[in-house]
Amino acid sequence: GAGVSQSPSNKVTEKGKDVELRCDPISGHTALYWYRQSLGQGLEFLIYFQGNSAPDKSGLPSDRFSAERTGGSVSTLTIQRTQQEDSAVYLCASSSGGAGGDEQYFGPGTRLTVT
Amino acid sequence: SQQGEEDPQALSIQEGENATMNCSYKTSINNLQWYRQNSGRGLVHLILIRSNEREKHSGRLRVTLDTSKKSSSLLITASRAADTASYFCATVGSAGGSYIPTFGRGTSLIVHP
Numbered sequence: 468g469a470g471v472s473q474s475p476s477n478k479v480t481e482k483g484k485d486v487e488l489r490c491d492p493i494s495g496h497t498a499l500y501w502y503r504q505s506l507g508q509g510l511e512f513l514i515y516f517q518g519n520s521a522p523d524k525s526g527l528p529s530d531r532f533s534a535e536r537t538g539g540s541v542s543t544l545t546i547q548r549t550q551q552e553d554s555a556v557y558l559c560a561s562s563s564g565g566a567g568g569d570e571q572y573f574g575p576g577t578r579l580t581v582t
Numbered sequence: 583s584q585q586g587e588e589d590p591q592a593l594s595i596q597e598g599e600n601a602t603m604n605c606s607y608k609t610s611i612n613n614l615q616w617y618r619q620n621s622g623r624g625l626v627h628l629i630l631i632r633s634n635e636r637e638k639h640s641g642r643l644r645v646t647l648d649t650s651k652k653s654s655s656l657l658i659t660a661s662r663a664a665d666t667a668s669y670f671c672a673t674v675g676s677a678g679g680s681y682i683p684t685f686g687r688g689t690s691l692i693v694h695p
Contacts, residue, residue: 500682509670510625510685523682558625567612567632568674568681573625 469493471574473559479580480549488544488577492561499542500562500571501534503555510558516542517564549581586614586654586671586686594692601658603689605671606651612676614647614654615683620667628656628669633676663695 472491480486492499497518502510512526516536527533531549536542546553556578560571586607595601605614616628629645631638631654638645644657658665668690672683 502685509687510672512682512684515682560625568683570615570627570630571617571672571683572627573617575624 471559471561471572473557473574473577475577476575477578477580479582482551482581483548485545485547486549486579488546488557488559488579490542490544490559490561490574492540492542492559493572494540495563496561496572497539497564498562499536500560501542501544502558502560504558504576505555513544513557546579549579551581554579554581586673586684588669588671588686588689590689591687592690592692594694595661596694597661597663599661599693601661601665601691601693603656603669603691605654605656605673605686607654607671607673608652610676611649612674612681615672615674616643616645616654616656617670617672617685618667619670619688625670658691661691661693663693665691666693667691 474489499516501513504510514534515523531547534544556576558576560573562569562571586605589604613632615630617625619625629640631645631647642659647654668688670685670688672685674681674683
């Protein structure tokens with residue numbers, strides 16, 4: 468079946484502009500995660516959605532970052548007034564949301580470059 | 583932080599050799615997961631091992647977990663050039679709340695043909 472998809476695959480934007488990144492999780496997966504990865508680094512957790520529960524936003528680095536998940540499916544990560552340090556690959560993952568945490572399926576990522 | 587730390591940071595071996603990577607963490611876990619990342623296929627889940635398990639196998643992969651030492655190892659036997667990738671461990675804490683995997687910085691493995 469279809470995996471996790473993300474769009475766009477690449478985004479170049481000027482400092483100060485807003486960007487929206489999209490994630491389509493695997494159908495039926497109740498859990499959705501956003502991470503970002505800087506060059507040569509591990510994954511930094513940003514935000515987590517689980518079913519109809521309030522999202523866990525504890526990883527968002529500033530109030531310029533926000534995310535929503537509509538209808539329990541598609542998610543959009545918005546970065547307002549982008550800064551150069553926001554440049555990274557933004558990864559989305561989904562999982563079946565099993566108790567205790569289960570394997571995640573990752574999308575190909577969106578490479579964001581802020582000039 | 584629950585973050586796992588992989589060791590070594592980089593590993594270079596010849597095809598056919600075994601590769602061992604280690605992961606250490608700080609607090610109690612519910613499970614520990616290993617992922618592989620290469621440019622061709624992105625991040626892919628390899629194995630999940632639960633806190634009450636000590637060893638799991640999947641093909642040429644063997645994962646061990648020692649909760650008393652708060653460490654895990656990933657062994658790749660008879661390595662192939664296609665195993666060249668970065669390998670990450672991710673820990674899911676058992677302290678309650680959100681079950682969010684926390685990733686380490688990874689081990690970069692190069693397998694020379």
